[in-house]
Amino acid sequence: MERPIDFSRGRYLLCGQCGRRWVVDLDWIDRWEQAREFCPGCGVTCEVATAPRVTVDPDDPALADEVVAELVWYHTSTQSDWPKHDFNPAAELTQETRLRMGGDHHVAAWAERQRAKALHVGTYEAAIHNMLRRIDHQADHGSQFYLYRVRLVPSITVREGWLIDPSDFVGDVVLGEVCPPGVDVARYLNYHEDPGALSLALGRSAIASTQQIAIPSLSGDDSGWADVAVDELELAAATSPSPAGSRPTWGRGTASPKRGRARELAAPLAQRLPVNLRRQFEAAAAFDDSQQPEAWARYVVGLMSLLLTPQRVLAELDRETGRGL
Structure with missing residues (x-):
């Protein structure tokens, strides 16, 4: 649903x-x-x-225990295989890192704490907001994100009522603290992503299947904005004055001509968005001098599609085969 x-x-x-x-x-x-x-x-x-x-909105359908498993939920992640069935957080640790952590005993204890963390799913809006927040605050600019549509096991047991957001300062929730024995899913009021909506803290066993797409993957209908943006960036690079010396001076805290022009081009797009997403969108749409103008422009159009034409995104998800856990 x-x-x-x-x-x-x-x-x-x-x-x-x-x-x-x-x-x-x-x-x-x-x-x-x-x-x-x-x-x-x-x-x-x-x-x-x-x-x-x-x-919480008193008409939120997720307030009804029997409806929670019927709803589809969403999540964004830089992991292309979220959630891993056999999650081993220590698998990629180097021997040097293991030694710095105090040896195998401490690594095992750390890994167990990681496995004890709850997974989070929420509304489509919360999932996209989560991606933008991570780009803005957690140095994920340039990372490939994936959008997951999540379906739950029909027989899950839902914790009675809902909680105030139980996340700690880094967004973690210990599953056992919110889902005692016999409970699979806990609802909580999300303060940070899609504020006022209900999100879920749950374990892997509560998830029946997921569908996944890489985002932003849609060009959408940009009414020619991307072509104009590419021309503007190339013009900015061609007409900018040559910096003194043998190297550009804009690497020392000032914007390059293309970065500055890209910021100007993205600003009117940001004004089309809800006020609580504008700054994060501008952070996500920031131009990197290692990017090609066309790739940047298509990326920005894809971001706008996620926010303004979500039905295009849902249609793409509809074409993806679900992955069972």
Whole structure:
């Protein structure tokens, strides 16, 4: 069961001070985070510890235990075989790294902690948001990402109710802490990716199958933007003044002519997106001087397709054969 995809939908807020709950748009939340809005019930701003935060939409279908396994879920990863059936996090450690970690005993303990971590799946919006966040904050610019559509085992047991996002500061959740014996899946309110939506923490055994595509893989309908962008980048390189000396000076903290022009070309595209995705999109769309202009332009168009025409992405997933776990 697919859910409607809407990056710009309204979000429910719940005030921890007066208990008021109401719906706002993303522009309101952006102003709120700058202390330019206040709770209409009690007047508190974001600077107060009990200030309003996003909360779950009461009409979210994932609130119904019996529907959780019927819904399709999504995940983005740089792993081309997520989730690995026989996950061995120590497999690629060199002997030198093992020694630095304190030897085989410490490596084994570390590997067990890694295997104890929950997997995460969420809405399509949360999966794309996760990719953009990683590019922006975790040095994943230039990495190949994959989008996974996830179907769950029909007989899973869902933990009652939902949790406030249990992730630690690096986004990890210990599976056993949220899914006690007899429970396969725990719902949690996602604060960071598709804020206000429910995501799931679960183990590998709760996943029945996945479909995967490399992203961004679609050119979409760019109305000629890519061709114009390529011409503009080539013109910027051809008309830029020759830097003094034998090497370009823009490698020392200033943008090269192509990088600067690429930033200008991407800025109007970012303005077409919800306010909470604009900065991350600009980070993902940053031009690298090692890229060919045409490859960069097609990549940017693919990013826009993920955000503005998700039905194209779902259609591509429909053509992929599912992989059972």
